[in-house]
Amino acid sequence: MVCHSQDDxxxxxxxxxxxxxxxxxxxxxxxxHFKPDGxxxxxxxxxxxxxxxxxxxxETIYPSAPEFAFTRQPKTVYINEHRQHPDLIIxxxxxxxxxxxxxxxxxxxxxxxxxxxxxxxIDGVYNFVAFEWSSTCELLYLILKILAPECIxxxxxxxxxxxxxxxxxxxxxxxxxxxxxxxAAELMHKGADLYALKTELIxxxxxxxxxxxxxxxSSVVVTDNEKAVYAVVRQGDLQHYNIHLPALVGFxxxxxxxxxxxxxxxxxxxxxxxxxxxxxSKRYDVNAVARQFGGGGHKNAAGFISQEPIDTxxxxxxxxxx
Amino acid sequence: MVCHSQDDxxxxxxxxxxxxxxxxxxxxxxxxHFKPDGxxxxxxxxxxxxxxxxxxxxETIYPSAPEFAFTRQPKTVYINEHRQHPDLIIxxxxxxxxxxxxxxxxxxxxxxxxxxxxxxxIDGVYNFVAFEWSSTCELLYLILKILAPECIxxxxxxxxxxxxxxxxxxxxxxxxxxxxxxxAAELMHKGADLYALKTELIxxxxxxxxxxxxxxxSSVVVTDNEKAVYAVVRQGDLQHYNIHLPALVGFxxxxxxxxxxxxxxxxxxxxxxxxxxxxxSKRYDVNAVARQFGGGGHKNAAGFISQEPIDTxxxxxxxxxx
Numbered sequence: 001m002v003c004h005s006q007d008d009x010x011x012x013x014x015x016x017x018x019x020x021x022x023x024x025x026x027x028x029x030x031x032x033h034f035k036p037d038g039x040x041x042x043x044x045x046x047x048x049x050x051x052x053x054x055x056x057x058x059e060t061i062y063p064s065a066p067e068f069a070f071t072r073q074p075k076t077v078y079i080n081e082h083r084q085h086p087d088l089i090i091x092x093x094x095x096x097x098x099x100x101x102x103x104x105x106x107x108x109x110x111x112x113x114x115x116x117x118x119x120x121x122i123d124g125v126y127n128f129v130a131f132e133w134s135s136t137c138e139l140l141y142l143i144l145k146i147l148a149p150e151c152i153x154x155x156x157x158x159x160x161x162x163x164x165x166x167x168x169x170x171x172x173x174x175x176x177x178x179x180x181x182x183x184a185a186e187l188m189h190k191g192a193d194l195y196a197l198k199t200e201l202i203x204x205x206x207x208x209x210x211x212x213x214x215x216x217x218s219s220v221v222v223t224d225n226e227k228a229v230y231a232v233v234r235q236g237d238l239q240h241y242n243i244h245l246p247a248l249v250g251f252x253x254x255x256x257x258x259x260x261x262x263x264x265x266x267x268x269x270x271x272x273x274x275x276x277x278x279x280x281s282k283r284y285d286v287n288a289v290a291r292q293f294g295g296g297g298h299k300n301a302a303g304f305i306s307q308e309p310i311d312t313x314x315x316x317x318x319x320x321x322x
Numbered sequence: 323m324v325c326h327s328q329d330d331x332x333x334x335x336x337x338x339x340x341x342x343x344x345x346x347x348x349x350x351x352x353x354x355h356f357k358p359d360g361x362x363x364x365x366x367x368x369x370x371x372x373x374x375x376x377x378x379x380x381e382t383i384y385p386s387a388p389e390f391a392f393t394r395q396p397k398t399v400y401i402n403e404h405r406q407h408p409d410l411i412i413x414x415x416x417x418x419x420x421x422x423x424x425x426x427x428x429x430x431x432x433x434x435x436x437x438x439x440x441x442x443x444i445d446g447v448y449n450f451v452a453f454e455w456s457s458t459c460e461l462l463y464l465i466l467k468i469l470a471p472e473c474i475x476x477x478x479x480x481x482x483x484x485x486x487x488x489x490x491x492x493x494x495x496x497x498x499x500x501x502x503x504x505x506a507a508e509l510m511h512k513g514a515d516l517y518a519l520k521t522e523l524i525x526x527x528x529x530x531x532x533x534x535x536x537x538x539x540s541s542v543v544v545t546d547n548e549k550a551v552y553a554v555v556r557q558g559d560l561q562h563y564n565i566h567l568p569a570l571v572g573f574x575x576x577x578x579x580x581x582x583x584x585x586x587x588x589x590x591x592x593x594x595x596x597x598x599x600x601x602x603s604k605r606y607d608v609n610a611v612a613r614q615f616g617g618g619g620h621k622n623a624a625g626f627i628s629q630e631p632i633d634t635x636x637x638x639x640x641x642x643x644x
Binding site (some may be wrong): 171181184210213 | 492493494495496498499500501503504506507508510511516517520532533535536537538539540541542551577604
């Protein structure tokens with residue numbers, strides 16, 4: 001990625017030049033990352049909506065299916081395959097090529113890179129990377145506000161606010177700034193319904209999921225030094241409640257939020273018997289812990305997968321934290 | 323209350339006249355409601371901070387102690403008693419006189435009424451009642467922005483954002499508007515730290531509370547028609563976990579948020595053996611249900627207290643909902 005100062009993200013000359021590429025393109029392909037999330041999907045859907053209005057052929061490629069049944073998909077999505085040969089590619093919310101569908105056939109096609117990950121290593125013809133911003137949709141809003149403000153209709157406003165709410169966990173992450181709230185307010189003025197969107201985002205479709213959350217919360221253990229809490233999700237419980245992993249998305253956020261201890265750990269027994277361990281912290285460096293077990297991540301959120309028996313791995317991780 | 327159109331809430335003449343009363347006053351007493359909450363307390367604390375800068379004598383009276391151990395109290399608070407004989411009273415976030423400390427000695431003293439409850443029936447010399455707004459602190463911010471913008475320092479900004487976050491449940495209530503978010507952004511620009519405030523607000527001090535939440539969530543029952551979920555908090559569990567009622571504040575919000583069913587009901591066994599039943603809904607009129615049991619509230623949030631045995635009352639309420 002060509003490095004731009006954060007002040008320079010929305011440089012009008014560069015935005016204008018990228019916009020010329022868009023206007024000249026007939027077939028645009030949108031990409032986002034492996035296990036696409038609400039921010040990446042919403043960014044693609046907003047761009048698709050915009051480009052369809054302008055009479056372009058648009059398709060979106062995910063490298064793998066979303067883990068959630070989002071209602072706000074782009075209209076034309078292919079999983080791990082492409083149909084059209086684009087003359088422009090826009091990649092959203094994706095830090096590197098390995099996380100996207102990017103076959104040899106795409107090499108050499110001009111690519112615009114829109115993202116908010118500090119680790120972004122994609123070298124597009126134009127790169128718009130606003131790290132430490134709440135979401136790719138926050139960045140995309142400011143880009144569209146400069147390039148095509150008249151095109152930000154209710155549909156686009158809803159999609160962008162959805163993406164912002166998804167990645168900011170409804171304004172609860174540290175990346176939520178005054179700019180994030182100002183943009184959200186502007187999107188509401190354009191017709192996005194904050195209450196409806198957040199309800200769509202947090203409401204689980206199956207009320208029986210609550211019972212599983214309850215079961216897992218009941219199992220929460222606080223370490224003797226009160227530095228950490230951990231919980232265990234066992235396959236037996238998932239099967240008992242006839243529930244699959246996606247139902248637990250958000251659980252760890254919840255666990256880390258309601259506790260004042262520094263570290264929270266979720267041990268998850270996978271279908272193949274391996275144990276997925278995810279760690280969150282407020283101050284402690286959990287990346288260092290994960291690395292000891294062959295994993296990694298960030299200082300405040302990291303994880304690893306282990307083939308050891310669950311009780312062994314719990315004991316080892318807790319041993320490190322004590 | 324003299325009724326003002328909602329457009330007229332921030333009428334500059336009326337605000338200016340009220341401000342003259344404030345400037346002329348030497349001793350100002352601030353009031354808020356029974357079981358004061360984060361919005362009422364923060365509003366009083368912000369006004370106290372402002373008036374102390376201006377060299378006034380200020381005290382705040384709560385009719386009863388807060389149920390939470392808030393760190394953001396005004397400096398001078400008395401519970402159900404007053405010390406100074408004020409020449410001006412300001413009552414915040416309080417719908418009627420019965421909910422405030424308002425002894426005979428206060429009658430005849432000019433009173434300014436700042437609130438966001440639609441049911442406000444207080445007839446102050448000046449009334450600023452913005453019903454359907456997220457919070458009294460949202461209104462208070464706009465008032466101060468007109469009257470004394472230079473006085474909104476970091477302390478006041480933090481207090482007002484705290485009150486807004488408290489009453490809007492961190493931007494999750496239906497009363498959260500674009501105005502709410504814009505104001506929150508302005509308060510952040512004035513130094514309020516959204517992330518720190520929301521963490522202070524939602525973090526429980528006792529990690530063992532999580533286990534109780536888990537126990538209660540495990541007990542969640544979905545009615546046969548999938549219209550409602552209910553959960554029961556029993557005294558035995560509270561005693562087992564050595565936990566008191568305040569630890570469960572927020573639980574019902576959580577329950578109603580993670581479920582897509584229309585109605586959620588929490589049955590809470592009180593220390594005296596009575597059952598407190600609280601109902602929340604997205605569409606259904608739960609006020610009508612509560613009224614059948616001698617209680618009341620609003621269409622989407624209502625409750626009652628019953629002396630019947632818990633299993634009887636559960637059966638009766640579920641019978642109405644089916």
